[in-house]
Amino acid sequence: MAYQKLNLQDGHVLDATDMAHIEQGIVDASTLPEIGQTVSLLPGVDPVSLWPGTMWICIGEDGQRVLYTRIATDLPDAPAGLPTRNDVPSYTGFPAVTVVDTKASDYYTSTQWFAKTIPTGPTAGKGAHHIQAHGGGITREGDIWYWVGESHENGYGDSPGIHLYTSKDLRNWTDMGIILRMITNPTAADDPTTPDGRYFHDLYGSEYENVRKYLLTHADGKSLTAIAERPKMLHNPRTDKWVLWFHSDGSTTVGGSNYSRALLGCAIADRPTGPFKLIGAYKGFNDDETIYGGWGEVGDARDMTLYAAKDGNAYVAYSSEGNKSTYVAKLDDDWTHLCVTTDTDESKSKMQYSADGKYTKLLPVGRGTNWQIITDQSREAVAFLEYRDRVYVITSPTNGWAPGKQNWYAQEHPENGILSSYGSGTDLCRGIDSIEGKGDHDITFGSQCSYIVPWNEDLGEFIYFGDRWDSGSAKSAYVVLPIVIYDDNGTTKLRMANPETAWRPEDYWRITGTEHWPNK
Known part of the structure; x- marks a missing residue:
């Protein structure tokens, strides 16, 4: 058994060695708890059971707060209830590494979350590494939470694909690896005798050449390149398949803009751990009565999300019409196409891909039954939540990588379903900047929404997961904050606060009424 020492301020590994070699004077080896023992880390902190991957805090004689994690010399078994597949690299647990003034690792405060790795495999030598799940989505199946997101471990370009992490408490996560692989080495991927080539050719077979331009993230100067953003994953109980939708974009000319296609990508798998297979890259619906004529083309779909509503159907929402309008569109029963299709690619650019030959009908009738426009105020980064049979939508301004003021929109006639009309936007955030240290509520505490997780x-009671973008780099961070919905003299209001101290859902929501946030 070995231990790993990390500095709490930056999360970087200082050393990884046998217990006998840990610096003298920092901690007495005999005082560290044994695996399986339930201990209280610090006064006022709930007891936890320590297993491989659990982190805890020790205070050295010099007053420096140090975080230790016990790691197994052999790989730990997969947590009970999680599906597995042979080529998943490993199960490695890690919790959120928090800011220096936080007393325990199970509090939501930090904009940085780090993963503990074993000294083998693709992450060997990286030590504690930043979670790569940008622009992601979180869904729950049974008692397991699944967090998918963009991997920017190579920076904004050359993304290896969509990363998956799992958790039972939304705080301690398990790295499940890349579940939808993109092509970062086209020479190897094109050659079926190489490991990369065997993977892609075994998965796609004769379709490989057709899907290549939707998977290639490495700019080789002679091919069309692709990007995959804002992935969201759901389990379809009708088909027992897992579906992954994302903003599929890329160039239409060699060396051109990677935001020229504006498509909705769809991939499927038998398990949440993959491997996911791309089966489509489609345009979205547009208004059949007011045909858009601005930049781009009819059916463009950019910043998107995927949502399973309580009516049993799934929906995609996306920015369209030059990012002027935010649409929500119903999916078919398999959740693999929009609900109105045709056997012809009606798009101007002819860049749609469909494995089964079904394409989106670009201008279908049926506003209120097949699709709806949520807002026409140039919004993006859509997220949904439902409370008391009413759907609420959160969006951000189109500010590029910069954060901005996020609004929420409520259904005007919830009895007509998720595709009914929505009211005007209302400011989401209240409070002052505090522990996050990146601006105030006018810029959503320095973040852009990626997903809203239902807590109760x-x-x-909901939890906001947002991105703090650093021009899309690998060190882009995450912001996790509470959202509350409450009744104010007969009017429902939705607010997000930035608590001025470390917070946990089980503590934070014991407060009632307007005290949910510091209204300053």
């Missing part, structure tokens, strides 16, 4: 829907 009946009580109006």
